[in-house]
Amino acid sequence: xxxxxxxxxxxxxxxxxxxxxxxxxxxxxxxxxxxxxxxxxxxxxxxxxxxxxxxxxxxxxxxxxxxxxxxxxxxxxxxxxxxxxxxxxxxxxxxxxxxxxxxxxxxxxxxxxxxxxxxxxxxxxxxxxxxxxxxxxxxxxxxxxxxxxxxxxxxxxxxxxxxxxxxxxxxxxxxxxxxxxxxxxxxxxxxxxxxxxxxxxxxxxxxxxxxxxxxxxxxxxxxxxxxxxxxxxxxxxxxxxxxxxxxxxxxxxxxxxxxxxxxxxxxxxxxxxxxxxxxxxxxxxxxxxxxxxxxxxxxxxxxxxxxxxxxxxxxxxxxxxxxxxxxxxxxxxxxxxxxxxxxxxxxxxxxxxxxxxxxxxxxxxxxxxxxxxxxxxxxxxxxxxxxxxxx
Ligand SMILES: Cc1ncc(COP(=O)(O)O)c(C=O)c1O
Numbered sequence: 001x002x003x004x005x006x007x008x009x010x011x012x013x014x015x016x017x018x019x020x021x022x023x024x025x026x027x028x029x030x031x032x033x034x035x036x037x038x039x040x041x042x043x044x045x046x047x048x049x050x051x052x053x054x055x056x057x058x059x060x061x062x063x064x065x066x067x068x069x070x071x072x073x074x075x076x077x078x079x080x081x082x083x084x085x086x087x088x089x090x091x092x093x094x095x096x097x098x099x100x101x102x103x104x105x106x107x108x109x110x111x112x113x114x115x116x117x118x119x120x121x122x123x124x125x126x127x128x129x130x131x132x133x134x135x136x137x138x139x140x141x142x143x144x145x146x147x148x149x150x151x152x153x154x155x156x157x158x159x160x161x162x163x164x165x166x167x168x169x170x171x172x173x174x175x176x177x178x179x180x181x182x183x184x185x186x187x188x189x190x191x192x193x194x195x196x197x198x199x200x201x202x203x204x205x206x207x208x209x210x211x212x213x214x215x216x217x218x219x220x221x222x223x224x225x226x227x228x229x230x231x232x233x234x235x236x237x238x239x240x241x242x243x244x245x246x247x248x249x250x251x252x253x254x255x256x257x258x259x260x261x262x263x264x265x266x267x268x269x270x271x272x273x274x275x276x277x278x279x280x281x282x283x284x285x286x287x288x289x290x291x292x293x294x295x296x297x298x299x300x301x302x303x304x305x306x307x308x309x310x311x312x313x314x315x316x317x318x319x320x321x322x323x324x325x326x327x328x329x330x331x332x333x334x335x336x337x338x339x340x341x342x343x344x345x346x347x348x349x350x351x352x353x354x355x356x357x358x359x360x361x362x363x364x365x366x367x368x369x370x371x372x373x374x375x376x377x378x379x380x381x382x383x384x385x386x387x388x389x390x391x
Contacts, residue, residue, distance in 0.1 A: 027354055029367075032374035036356035038172075038200055040367040042239040045291050046284040050239045056279030058091075062265015064279055071282035077289045078244055081206045082198075082228055084220035087246040088253040091232065091282035092272050094243035095199030096126035098229035099166075100273060101245045101256060103130040105227065106164035106193035108255040115161035120149035120178060122171040124197060137161070147174050147325055151182040158186075164193040169218035170201020173358045174324060175331025175365075177201060177216045184224025193226045193252075199243065202230025204329045207294070207301040216328070226252060232285040235330075237292075237300070237368060242281035245272075300368050304330040307375055308366045314379035320386045324361045333361040334382075339389050347385045353378060 029041040061068040079087035116137045119127050131138035141153035167178040187194035205216050228246045232238035247253040258270050308330045324333030345357040356363040
């Protein structure tokens with residue numbers, strides 16, 4: 001049925017009722033069935049701030065200079081987690097926009113030539129979008145046995161056309177952290193831009209136990225790192241759309257600047273893809289960071305990791321199932337030697353569990369909305385399915 005715009009308006013009450021009825025088919029985080037998403041229910045305080053400041057437009061910062069200043073402060077706080085309070089960045093629409101911005105800047109910094117950039121085989125598909133949009137070639141290179149990019153493969157793939165390397169700190173499929181320190185060395189030696197996609201891991205690694213994160217260097221403390229993606233709308237518990245792009249310095253960020261004067265606020269500089277953009281996500285991010293502080297985020301992550309270990313222990317007890325690799329963060333790949341991942345996903349989805357599917361495994365992300373009882377119920381269903389399929 002096609003919905004055409006009607007001549008006469010409808011009352012708010014009727015429409016709210018209609019929306020509620022129609023939207024009841026959407027999954028809700030509270031149901032506990034969403035186990036495969038990297039997003040979660042926004043924290044109630046972040047949602048409150050977001051709603052209150054819905055009209056702010058950071059695309060016209062001359063009109064909203066105070067909002068712009070709050071965005072700057074949010075970037076500084078996030079920068080302090082990434083080892084550089086004076087990193088230059090923006091709260092953007094998500095990890096996809098942030099990754100495209102990084103590749104765009106790297107390409108322009110290298111004379112705008114339409115060369116190649118190298119990404120791990122595990123890189124998010126936003127880099128395919130970046131390559132297509134920017135007219136560049138993306139070169140995917142192999143992973144090692146731990147599902148990290150193989151630095152030797154990166155070295156082999158570098159050619160005179162290469163302008164950037166990408167490393168991932170928290171891969172989409174398994175939450176694996178690439179050897180960013182080795183990539184940073186390569187990048188420095190070959191004068192290449194190194195972009196670190198920490199869209200998910202950026203809000204995880206800084207809050208892991210010291211002994212664990214010591215081995216997971218990924219940020220501006222490594223001098224070869226040029227830019228980082230880190231998304232508040234994933235483990236930061238901020239409302240969508242809140243991604244984060246960070247450049248080491250203004251020169252890099254200004255490689256994608258457009259300057260113009262027609263807006264009411266006068267002289268304006270944009271360093272994002274979108275023009276008009278809501279300030280609400282930036283204000284919500286600022287409020288969340290201040291509200292939870294480092295201790296609050298550590299607590300959230302500690303709980304997620306505890307449940308992650310509960311899940312892993314449960315998987316190991318189910319005959320025919322195994323985890324793909326011991327999880328570094330709250331992302332778990334589940335595989336089977338006897339059942340095809342696609343069939344496993346199909347069966348578990350029939351039981352109304354929302355999990356992600358990759359070629360050889362299904363993925364669970366233990367986000368803040370997940371409870372111990374959800375994991376237990378999920379494990380019970382997984383056990384039944386595998387037993388039935390094994391029979
Ligand atoms: C590592 C990584 N980078 C980038 C993205 C893209 O983020 P978004 O969906 O916010 O655009 C994702 C999404 O899951 C991701 O896992």
